[in-house]
Amino acid sequence: MKKHLQRRKRRSVPVPIASMGDIAFLLIIFFMVCSEVSKDNSKARLTLPFSEFVEKIEIPVAARIAVDENGEIFFDGYQVDSVKEVEMGVRALLTKTVSDDQRHVQFKCDAQLTKEQFEPVIKAIAAGGGIIEAVGENNE
Amino acid sequence: MRRRSTREKKHRSGEIPTGSFSDIAFLLIIYFLVATTLVKVKTITADLPTGEKTSQPQSDKTPIVNLRGAEVFLNDRKVTIEQLNERLAALELAEKDPSKRVIMLESASGTPYENYFQALASISEHHGVVAIVEEDE
DSSP: OHHHHHHHHHHOOOOOOTTHHHHHHHHHHHHHHHOOOOOOOTTOOOOOOBOTTOEEOOSOOSEEEEEOTTOOEEETTEEESOHHHHHHHHHHHTTTOOSGGGOEEEEEEOTTOBHHHHHHHHHHHHHTTOEEEEEOBOOO | OHHHHHHHHHHHTOOOOOTTHHHHHHHHHHHHHHHOOOOOOEEEEEOOOOOOOOSSOOOTTSOEEEEETTEEEETTEEEOHHHHHHHHHHTTGGGSOGGGOEEEEEEOTTOBHHHHHHHHHHHHHTTOEEEEOOOOO
8 A cells, every 4th residue: 555655656746847937938039039020022013033043042131122013113112213212222221331241132023024124223223332132933 | 903914914915926927928939930931032143343334445255145035145146045054154254353254244125034034143153243234325
């Protein structure tokens, strides 16, 4: 009988859960510090061009510029009226940059747009000092 | 008298319930995990040098890629995108000085971005420095 009682006692070992809250909050803080809010151009509707040479980008971009299927230009999600605003915006963002890694500007454009619509934007980014990261999709 | 004081004491010694803190925290973590999207877009990198047109004649050896609508020309010879890739690979630009890696990119009006992107991707992939040729006004 005694033996039976001893066995039961051994099994009921309490798991220390007092620090679980602290661990969880530390994890939350970690996620909040490490995550970056997406500034994607959700309003811009476009079809991306294809190429076999596109690669996943690892470098953070200074700005996101998109030209949608109607030729409307978006700068970090906000519609702008002219390419001059793109150039000024890129230039303003890149004034305090110290290395080339900070000069990357994401460029999305609808595949069917013509030269007259997209080339001025490309030139504006280049004139503002940005390195173009042209977004596309893989052929495969 | 005694009864009162014990009641008051009970009231004062009320602790903040922290037992559910870990539950709240884990719910927040789950929310962040579900709501977060790791966006990694696929791109090609093109560093376009900017500058003014000079009166100095451009070296004849500088390759020119011409885009005329859906057609691609390399040094005035019609090529496909695959042929363009082969020819640019043959130039071995990676081993050259940056000033000699320049590839001129000229496009006619009406050229779709799809073709422009493919030419740009091809030049960038083979370590070329793209120089956009502007039409004279």
